[in-house]
Amino acid sequence: MALNIESIKERIAELRKLEGVGSSSIPAILKSEGFTRRDFLKWAGAMTILLGLPSSFTPLVAEAAEVADRVPVVWLHLAECTGCSESLLRTDAPTIDNLIFNYINLQYHDTIMAAAGWQAETNYEEALQKFKNRFILCVEGGVPTKNNGQFLTIGPHAETGLEKLKRTAAEAAAVISVGTCSSFGGIQAAKPNPTEAKGVGEVLGRTVVNIPGCPPSAKNIVGTIVYYILFGALPPLDNFNRPKWAYGLRIHDLCERRGHFDAGEFVEEFGDQGAQNGFCLYKVGCKGPYTFNNCSRERFNQHTSWPVQAGHGCIGCSEPDFWDTMAPYEEPLAKHQFSSAMADSSADKVGITILTLAGVAVAAHGLISAIKNPKE
Ligand code: SF4
Ligand code: SF4
The missing domain is CATH 3.40.50.700 (NADH:ubiquinone oxidoreductase-like, 20kDa subunit)
Incomplete structure (x- = not known):
């Protein structure tokens, strides 16, 4: 340019x-x-x-x-x-x-x-x-x-x-x-x-x-x-x-709950103490780590809020085939087969280690590392 x-x-x-x-x-x-x-x-x-x-x-x-x-x-x-x-x-x-x-x-x-x-x-x-x-x-x-x-x-x-x-x-x-x-x-x-x-x-x-x-x-x-x-x-x-x-960054990169992800502090189910504390929504299905968009930075409604701030995880709506690849929306993808456009998985290493320790992300780390373009 x-x-x-x-x-x-x-x-x-x-x-x-x-x-x-x-x-x-x-x-x-x-x-x-x-x-x-x-x-x-x-x-x-x-x-x-x-x-x-x-x-x-x-x-x-x-x-x-x-x-x-x-x-x-x-x-x-x-x-x-x-x-x-x-x-x-x-x-x-x-x-x-x-x-x-x-x-x-x-x-x-x-x-x-x-x-x-x-x-x-x-x-x-x-x-x-x-x-x-x-x-x-x-x-x-x-x-x-x-x-x-x-x-x-x-x-x-x-x-x-x-x-x-x-x-x-x-x-x-x-x-x-x-x-x-x-x-x-x-x-x-x-x-x-x-x-x-x-x-x-x-x-x-x-x-x-x-x-x-x-x-x-x-x-x-x-x-x-x-x-x-x-x-x-x-x-x-x-x-x-x-x-x-x-769309150059993931939802996860600028999410206000990211500190909780890195610290291993998760909402276990909607309405629990973790939800009241504003903990990370990964375990209740947030697809922010796999989704490229600027919602966490730009927000909606005069910049007042966005889904994760309101208490529900991102469902990955700006990714190809999200309707098939991101569902079920209220469960972590760690449990499911997944393909992503992700070009960089390094930023997740700390959080994924925590998830693995938490017994959630048995499959996630390998799957995130084996990124492939669904069009290929
Ligand atoms: S998993 Fe979702 S709620 Fe948690 S830090 Fe990432 S984008 Fe935010
Ligand atoms: S589901 Fe779509 S609109 Fe909602 S936070 Fe994720 S990318 Fe943004």
Whole structure:
């Protein structure tokens, strides 16, 4: 990634010339929601750090966020529950990330656009023509591929999701898979996967940015869009095509209960004294040691809390095949066969030794060491 400030400024200046969505700009919307300019610049500073950029980039990140409503986005819904869109759009205390996300330039979105029927189809075709090779395609949902995709048809022509995805992606500048379903197939790809649901990248055979999570955080989506505006390119990705800046560490690495894991202090069952003391949730099924995401750092709901803080273990929702490989969710994986994307097992050595002493992780250490990529 070249940090060429002049080309970033040019890209932002070009975007500023384009029309935004609606009559209000993103800064005006933030102001009307009670966020001051100072709040916004603080957010931009935090986002700059999150993206792994020098702090001198903060003003550029702020500018990129301000023009996020200029980048045309086509949003397809395939096989899924619409939970990703729901969770991102329907929040009663929106964060700056939520508000920016709410005002991206959605040219087409199956669920929330006002148009319906033929009008919606016309909008879709026009967006493809007008913004050819310039729009970002966001996909929510897995892709049923069995019987040429006949398990999912969309719109008045009964076009399959598979066809619509391929046709749209062929005109897109970049493709982002929003959520675990579009990244890796989702729960509908769980064994025995009757519709042969797959992730978008696997179907398209091209590099797609995966933002997995069930649902994914608005910060990870907005950060990816801001990165794209700044550099006109996709961010560095891990071996599951997840942005490294968001998915580079495990939940376990920055968990506030990590000290208890290292000290061998565990919740033995929900509601016990260990739970009241805030001990580690590994023995009641936390999959944080195997899961790459930034929930323990970024949290949810205005940074107030996240599942482990609330008392339940991580279920590994941002990992491929988590529905099959991470279950049962309230038992430690040490008891089960497991494959992981993990690239580094060294950080676990102390805790795993403790677990072994505790009689829990008889199999875990060997399994964690024998990491293999499920795609291989
Ligand atoms: S096992 Fe879970 S609860 Fe325990 S330290 Fe790791 S992430 Fe936190
Ligand atoms: S804590 Fe784990 S299960 Fe919960 S959202 Fe984050 S990655 Fe998914």
